[in-house]
Amino acid sequence: xxxxxxxxxLNTVIRxxxxxxxxxxxxxxxxxxxxxxxxxxxxxxxxxxxTRQLVWLAVSGVALAAVSTRDTRFLRRAxxxxxxxxxxxxxxxxxxxxxxxGMRAWFAWNGVFIQPSELAKPAxxxxxxxxxxxxxxxxxxDWRQGYLPALLLxxxxxxxxxxxxxxxxVLVYVFTFAVLYWAMNGRLxxxxxxxxxxxxxxxxVLAAHPYLTTRWVAFLNPRAYxxxxxxxxxxxxxxxxxxxxxxxxxxxxxxxxxxxxxxxSDSIFANTAExxxxxxxxxxxxxxxxxxxYGVQRGTCCQDLFARATVMGMVILLAGQAFIHLSxxxxxxxxTGITLPLVSYGGSSLLASITAVGIVEAIGRAGTxxxxxxHA
Amino acid sequence: MLKxxxxxxxxxxxxxxxxxxxxxxxxxxxxxxxxxxIVERQTLLDEMAQESVAHGRILERREAQGRLESRSDRxxxxxxxxxxxxxxxxxxxxxxxxxWVAPTGDEKSDAFPALAQARTKARGGGDFASR
Numbered sequence: 001x002x003x004x005x006x007x008x009x010l011n012t013v014i015r016x017x018x019x020x021x022x023x024x025x026x027x028x029x030x031x032x033x034x035x036x037x038x039x040x041x042x043x044x045x046x047x048x049x050x051t052r053q054l055v056w057l058a059v060s061g062v063a064l065a066a067v068s069t070r071d072t073r074f075l076r077r078a079x080x081x082x083x084x085x086x087x088x089x090x091x092x093x094x095x096x097x098x099x100x101x102g103m104r105a106w107f108a109w110n111g112v113f114i115q116p117s118e119l120a121k122p123a124x125x126x127x128x129x130x131x132x133x134x135x136x137x138x139x140x141x142d143w144r145q146g147y148l149p150a151l152l153l154x155x156x157x158x159x160x161x162x163x164x165x166x167x168x169x170v171l172v173y174v175f176t177f178a179v180l181y182w183a184m185n186g187r188l189x190x191x192x193x194x195x196x197x198x199x200x201x202x203x204x205v206l207a208a209h210p211y212l213t214t215r216w217v218a219f220l221n222p223r224a225y226x227x228x229x230x231x232x233x234x235x236x237x238x239x240x241x242x243x244x245x246x247x248x249x250x251x252x253x254x255x256x257x258x259x260x261x262x263x264x265s266d267s268i269f270a271n272t273a274e275x276x277x278x279x280x281x282x283x284x285x286x287x288x289x290x291x292x293x294y295g296v297q298r299g300t301c302c303q304d305l306f307a308r309a310t311v312m313g314m315v316i317l318l319a320g321q322a323f324i325h326l327s328x329x330x331x332x333x334x335x336t337g338i339t340l341p342l343v344s345y346g347g348s349s350l351l352a353s354i355t356a357v358g359i360v361e362a363i364g365r366a367g368t369x370x371x372x373x374x375h376a
Numbered sequence: 377m378l379k380x381x382x383x384x385x386x387x388x389x390x391x392x393x394x395x396x397x398x399x400x401x402x403x404x405x406x407x408x409x410x411x412x413x414i415v416e417r418q419t420l421l422d423e424m425a426q427e428s429v430a431h432g433r434i435l436e437r438r439e440a441q442g443r444l445e446s447r448s449d450r451x452x453x454x455x456x457x458x459x460x461x462x463x464x465x466x467x468x469x470x471x472x473x474x475x476w477v478a479p480t481g482d483e484k485s486d487a488f489p490a491l492a493q494a495r496t497k498a499r500g501g502g503d504f505a506s507r
Contacts, residue, residue, distance in 0.1 A: 205454045238427075240412045241420035256426065278413040285402050285409075292398045300388040312391060323401050330408045 017065035031201030032343035039263035056347030067358030089116035118348035125313035133306035219334035298364035
């Protein structure tokens with residue numbers, strides 16, 4: 001009797017969401033729950049973090065289904081309102097957000113924490129893609145009409161985040177902007193000139209926040225600062241060494257549980273590496289690479305610049321953030337706080353990452369069809 | 377007619393270059409993983425054993441001073457006080473990631489219960505000391 005509506009619901013909502021990347025993202029989210037359990041099972045109560053993450057994973061699954069079924073035209077129309085709302089939230093959190101770890105970046109309500117700078121990531125990419133598409137000259141981005149507006153938009157997005165201050169997230173935004181601009185036929189010279197022009201601003205930021213300089217100094221010689229700013233870098237190395245080739249076992253990552261701060265979020269890769277070893281975390285690197293390859297394949301099928309830039313932007317955003325997280329955890333770059341997308345604890349990060357995957361799938365599915373109101 | 381740079385009008389070429397760059401980045405990450413987790417592992421384990429023993433000594437000193445109250449007495453790496461960078465907070469952190477410093481033995485926290493396990497290991501040599 002109810003077979004017809006159920007079948008319609010399955011065909012219109014569930015099946016479009018069950019794309020290769022969508023399923024992989026949900027599986028990675030579940031794997032992240034295991035990693036979070038590994039990092040927090042010694043706390044009391046042991047399941048507090050992982051239970052919350054599972055709830056957020058369920059919410060993210062609904063968001064994935066909702067976004068995956070949309071088409072490019074809907075996303076194009078939704079860009080402006082979504083971008084405006086999330087951008088206002090970035091400023092609002094500076095006024096009425098709560099301060100955690102020294103930065104005012106969360107709305108807190110009855111124990112639920114929302115981080116607008118995470119939720120804004122897909123909106124940031126959508127707005128950039130929309131602007132590039134609008135201002136491009138037959139697919140090319142010149143200095144005045146293509147680059148400067150995009151740069152201004154990027155600066156507008158990162159300003160409230162820098163004021164929190166959350167320089168790790170600022171780094172992800174800037175990286176995404178620069179790589180996306182270049183990938184969409186932008187000129188490297190534009191980026192180089194901007195980097196040079198930004199040097200005085202970087203100097204001012206370093207002067208205002210001396211700990212950033214300290215981190216660089218400690219990164220260059222962590223053992224000289226073993227008891228201070230080099231502590232975190234040394235603990236990353238030691239945690240990885242404790243893992244070895246095959247690792248300890250789930251829940252028995254004693255070194256990271258004892259010494260490594262934030263093992264469930266900003267240090268989750270090292271924490272997991274101790275539990276599953278070199279062979280256990282190697283697939284994670286390959287999954288990120290597979291995601292980039294998948295995104296490039298999807299992007300090349302897109303007919304207009306908005307779709308192509310959105311797909312590549314989401315791919316660069318997630319893959320870049322993942323590799324920056326890995327680079328920090330492997331002590332290849334100075335320490336900064338960046339979560340591993342889909343894996344680290346944090347509902348806002350998980351929701352934003354899975355939404356980004358859903359957007360790629362939505363555009364990729366419709367990518368071969370020309371958009372009626374496009375500017376291509 | 378102006379001569380265009382190679383790949384300038386071909387968006388797929390640049391996207392493939394992006395993939396190539398990510399592949400190179402992944403290769404660097406895997407190489408570093410192998411370096412820390414396999415090649416330099418023994419050196420780091422020796423270093424960890426020393427730290428683990430030193431850690432145990434701190435706790436033993438506290439115990440001798442009667443400051444170790446129970447088996448559940450634990451200590452954690454203490455937060456580096458950075459009042460200059462976070463003047464309006466007592467959390468002792470400096471922006472987007474807390475900076476932690478080595479334990480001194482003067483702190484007690486429930487944040488890292490596994491240190492109790494590490495303490496036991498440190499006294500008897502422990503897993504890290506025996507490797």
